[in-house]
Amino acid sequence: MTTLTAMTAPTPMNEPSPRAMHGKPNAMPNATPNATRQAGEGAPISLEARQVSKSFLSGVVRLHVLQSLSIAIRAAELTLISGPSGCGKSTLLSLLSGLQSPDAGQAWALGQDLGRLNKRQLERFRLQHTGFVFQGFNLFPALTAREQVQLPLGYLGLDNRESARRAMLALDEVGMAQRADAYPAQLSGGEKQRVAIARALAKEPQLLFADEPTSALDADNGQKIIDILHRIARSHGTTVLCVSHDPRVVRHADRVLTMEDGMIRNDWLPSRAPGLADVPPPARAQEIPA
Numbered sequence: 001m002t003t004l005t006a007m008t009a010p011t012p013m014n015e016p017s018p019r020a021m022h023g024k025p026n027a028m029p030n031a032t033p034n035a036t037r038q039a040g041e042g043a044p045i046s047l048e049a050r051q052v053s054k055s056f057l058s059g060v061v062r063l064h065v066l067q068s069l070s071i072a073i074r075a076a077e078l079t080l081i082s083g084p085s086g087c088g089k090s091t092l093l094s095l096l097s098g099l100q101s102p103d104a105g106q107a108w109a110l111g112q113d114l115g116r117l118n119k120r121q122l123e124r125f126r127l128q129h130t131g132f133v134f135q136g137f138n139l140f141p142a143l144t145a146r147e148q149v150q151l152p153l154g155y156l157g158l159d160n161r162e163s164a165r166r167a168m169l170a171l172d173e174v175g176m177a178q179r180a181d182a183y184p185a186q187l188s189g190g191e192k193q194r195v196a197i198a199r200a201l202a203k204e205p206q207l208l209f210a211d212e213p214t215s216a217l218d219a220d221n222g223q224k225i226i227d228i229l230h231r232i233a234r235s236h237g238t239t240v241l242c243v244s245h246d247p248r249v250v251r252h253a254d255r256v257l258t259m260e261d262g263m264i265r266n267d268w269l270p271s272r273a274p275g276l277a278d279v280p281p282p283a284r285a286q287e288i289p290a
Contacts, residue, residue: 229242
């Protein structure tokens with residue numbers, strides 16, 4: 001398998017880093033040159049893969065999913081990773097979120113080399129700085145929408161009053177405050193996904209990872225989810241990294257990474273409406289005690 005061309009020498013996490021561009025980019029409709037980027041311009045690099053490789057054993061065959069892949073992603077952007085099934089996009093998201101470890105290379109998040117964190121430190125990092133949204137919603141049948149959103153806040157040490165307040169603020173932001181007392185069985189698919197986003201948002205994460213968040217939804221609900229994710233990136237300064245096959249996401253993404261065979265084949269910027277206000281970059285993560 002062809003190895004992805006490496007970026008130049010890694011730069012510090014708070015310095016600009018070259019984009020992973022490999023050969024001539026294909027002609028893409030409404031693509032915008034990198035020199036004119038708006039969203040996240042000047043914001044720090046919040047996620048970085050440095051020469052990461054990952055393989056999996058399938059029976060007696062070892063499948064090389066990623067090979068020496070390098071990429072840098074900035075804060076305050078909705079970055080989309082697209083590509084066919086098996087191209088490595090979900091694996092890349094897992095490495096950058098700390099859910100998996102690379103076989104070689106480094107995954108950096110908010111100035112932390114995730115490979116240097118032990119299991120307890122990594123769990124604490126994810127709790128404090130990340131939010132996850134999955135295709136299957138992952139809601140508890142016996143909990144109301146408000147209780148779903150409150151649940152992870154207790155692990156952050158918030159008391160019931162503060163967690164309830166933040167839960168309602170998050171539900172209101174995704175348009176679900178009026179359904180706060182509803183159980184999952186009483187919600188539509190789009191409403192379930194909005195509750196899942198509120199659960200991630202209530203933690204006030206600097207990093208939000210979304211794996212196929214619209215694939216199980218109809219056109220109207222899928223569009224609502226895309227709008228919410230884009231708004232979170234721009235209004236909160238959150239790094240939103242989304243893996244999706246959904247072509248609707250492309251129009252709203254600030255950056256699109258197209259993957260094939262474990263490589264980034266294209267890195268381009270869709271056109272977007274002017275006039276969106278810049279937001280301040282998130283603070284660097286604090287060192288995590290052992």
